[in-house]
Amino acid sequence: MKIILLSGGAGKRLWPLSNSVRAKQFLKLLTSPSGRRESMIQRIVRQIRTSGLAEEIVVATGLSQIGLIERQLGNKQPIVTEPARKDTFPAVYLACLFLYQNGTPRDEPILVLPCDTYASDGYFSALSRMGNAVNDDSAANMVLLGVKPTYPSSKYGYIIPEKDEKSSTGIRMIKSFVEKPDVSEASILVQEGALWNTGVCGFKLDYLLKLGCEVFKTMDYSIFMEKYSELPKLNFSYEVLAKGNNKAVVEYDGDWNDIGTWNSLTSEMKMQEIGKVISEDCHESMIINDLNIPLVCVGCDNKIVVASSEGILVADKEQTENIRHLVDQIVTNPINYSKLCDNSKEVEKFITIKGTSLKIRFCTIPTLRSLDYHINEAVDELWIIIGGTGELSVESHIFELTPMSVVVIPKGSSYGVRTQSFLNMIIVAL
Secondary structure, three states: OEEEEEOOOOOHHHOOOOEOOEOHHHOOOEEOOOOOEEOHHHHHHHHHHHHOOOOEEEEEEEHHHHHHHHHHHOOOOOEEEEOOOOOHHHHHHHHHHHHHHOOOOOOOEEEEEEOOEEEOOHHHHHHHHHHHHHHOOOOOOEEEEEEOOOOOOOOOOEEEEOOOOEOOOOEEEEEEEEOOOOHHHHHHHHHOOOEEEEEEEEEEHHHHHHHHHHHHOOOOHHHHHHHHHHOOOOOHHHHHHOOOOOEEEEEEOOOEEEOOOHHHHHOOOOOOEEOOEEEEOOEOOEEEEOOOOOEEEEOOEOEEEEEEOOEEEEEEHHHHHHOHHHHOOOOOOOOOOOOOOOOOOOOOEEEEEEOOOOEEEEEEEOOOOEEEEEEOOOOOEEEEEEEOOEEEEEOOEEEEEOOOOEEEEOOOOEEEEEEOOOEEEEEEEO
16 A cells, blocks of 8 residues: 655644745654654654555655655655645646556555644554555445544534445445534534544545546656646545545544644644743743744743744634634745754855845855745845756756856745755855
């Protein structure tokens, strides 16, 4: 069995630590069994590998996240990179074509998982049962994972299973779906035996290849990559899961948290204070400081206090779901570096010379390192490579960097760098 991990998005509800270029799954806020801090993506990959669930894990992501994935999971982790953001259906199909091109048999079970799920080990036993159900030709074309609700929630979609249970596989066929109902409707659904929809699904590779070929008119990985930027945005849940019949669900009754708010995240965190924090008489509060200056809190009860270079958040725990519309009002260029994403040494060093009209920087980046996507300032930049080799990605365009290469990065554009050897350059702000 192979697993595709979907790594996308950013999660504005975890502002100010997550933003459009630094996604929530890379924040090292959880605690590993060894006591070290780990991110959501590190945790789920560790759990998959420990459980022996899959022969291979492939991460499907966008260009802006490659550097963080390589630093957190290692540079041997297979990554399928979308040339542009086109939502989850093209991303899943691209990953399936990657597996097929690299020798995965068409009858191989494939599981697709979000990478920011927090769950206990029993969750992975349920995933194993999903794989067995996919292998059973008499079961269903598509198998989903449903969680038995612990309360009526409006945050999740619901799976309505049929009443009868298939004795041979222990799964139930799916009757219908309900997308994020209000609390009163959710209460009725829970009473009737509905399950939370985890967004986890399983199928044989052949099923998705045929389905994708019908929609995208090709089963060739290279051709699909070339036409990717021209594709419409298609959501996997709407285009695949919600259409057609012959879909089944495996029920999981155990710890599961679709972490999307500070309140849900802090409920799974063991450390109550992170960073340079000085506190007194603070109860049931989470205080996180991503800055190099002290953060002092006195008499804060049941609060979330977060300070970073993006901004400062002070909120009641129960109100953290309501910050997104406030964050949408903030107009700023997001800063990519965060101590809570990467504890390694600084990957770039600058010497700045300020003139009357030009700002010149001499920049060095070590061998085999990546700078994740930055948003360029409100000026054009001229890059002159004076030593070393690498690649520069500006929006969806790739430039090879060699000595004496000259590249202009327009203002307002996003860019990332990957080095092949020690890279030296001069950057001129025009």
